[in-house]
Amino acid sequence: MKYQSFFWDFDGTIFDTYPIMVQAFMTALTRQQVSELELDEQEIYEVMRQHSFGTAKQQFSAEFSIDAERLEHDYRQIESQHIEQAQPFAGMLDLLQQLNDVGGTHYLLTHRNRSANQLLETADIKRLFADEVTSEQPFPRKPNPASLNALIERNGVKRPEAIMIGDRTLDIDAGHNAGIAGALFDPGRLIDFRSSQPEINVTNVGELKAALLQ
Numbered sequence: 732m733k734y735q736s737f738f739w740d741f742d743g744t745i746f747d748t749y750p751i752m753v754q755a756f757m758t759a760l761t762r763q764q765v766s767e768l769e770l771d772e773q774e775i776y777e778v779m780r781q782h783s784f785g786t787a788k789q790q791f792s793a794e795f796s797i798d799a800e801r802l803e804h805d806y807r808q809i810e811s812q813h814i815e816q817a818q819p820f821a822g823m824l825d826l827l828q829q830l831n832d833v834g835g836t837h838y839l840l841t842h843r844n845r846s847a848n849q850l851l852e853t854a855d856i857k858r859l860f861a862d863e864v865t866s867e868q869p870f871p872r873k874p875n876p877a878s879l880n881a882l883i884e885r886n887g888v889k890r891p892e893a894i895m896i897g898d899r900t901l902d903i904d905a906g907h908n909a910g911i912a913g914a915l916f917d918p919g920r921l922i923d924f925r926s927s928q929p930e931i932n933v934t935n936v937g938e939l940k941a942a943l944l945q
Contacts, residue, residue, distance in 0.1 A: 732833060734912065734943060736888045738879060739860075740897030741841035744916050745827075746850055748817045749776055752810060756787065759805035763797040780899065780921050814846050819854050822936035827859045830943060838882050839863035840895070840905075842872060862886055873897075874904035883909060894930070896939070903927035914939065 742748045753776045761767060778787045788806075792799035827837060837860045841847050844866045851857035862882055864870060870878035883890065895906030896914040903913035904927055914931035915924055916939055924932050931942045 732835070732944060734892055734894045735834060736836050736838065736883075736886075736893040737830060737943070738838045738840050738882065738893065738895045738906070738911070740895075740899075740902045741839060741843050741847045743780065743898035743918075744820075744896060744902075745823055745856070746817050746819050746847075746854075748814065749779065751813050751817050752779060752784070755810035755813060756784075756791075756806050758809050759802050760791060760795065760797070762805050763795070763801065765795045765797065769795070777921055780919075783899075783901070811846070815850070815853075817850060819856065820936050822940070824854065824856055826936055826940045826943070827856060829940070831859050833944070835943075836861050836886075836888075838886070838888075839865070840873070840878055840882065842866050872901075874901040874908055876905055876909035879905050879909040879911070883911070894943075898922070900924075900927045903929045914942065 739745055742752070753772055756775055757767070757770050757772065760770060775787060778790060788799050788803050792802050831837065839847065839860050847865060848857060851860070862885070864878040864882055870881065879895065883893065890910045893911040894914055895902055895911055896916060897903065898916045900922055903915055906913035907927070912930040913927065914933070915922060915927070915929040917932065917934055920934060933939045933942055
């Protein structure tokens, strides 16, 4: 097996949280009198996937001439009430377990807060992770490699045997900025991978399993 240390993004990689995130965002928009008829669920999803929540906040608050900070406040409140409904991608627990069984070590690197750990615990996945960085630790956001470097250094990880797995360009860039490989997990083929050049580029858990276990 080429890789031994696996650094995982959470949203859209381990857990399929985007449906809940998009619905929370749409509800937050309607709280500022934006009509549901004006909203394109797929467009919101694509902006979040291809860029970030911050980009979605700025883009849609400008488009509808609403208060961006209130939009974020309402979104965070709504999302926190529903995020517990999120589930891991089908086959993800099995993949994590198989990698662990053959000597792999898992690390979590996410912009999400402690809710990520709560979801991992509920899904019986938390036990498979050796260490983590969440939003509650004072690191700059990806693609800055500081948080990834911290995990690598405090766990004595060998960089040639490590890979960052995520669903966005910034995840791959963070990995490369830290001197490790990157695996793009891209359901729907929404990401232009030419800029980040991931070592692995897949669209589903089955493909990811085949690539990581070889």
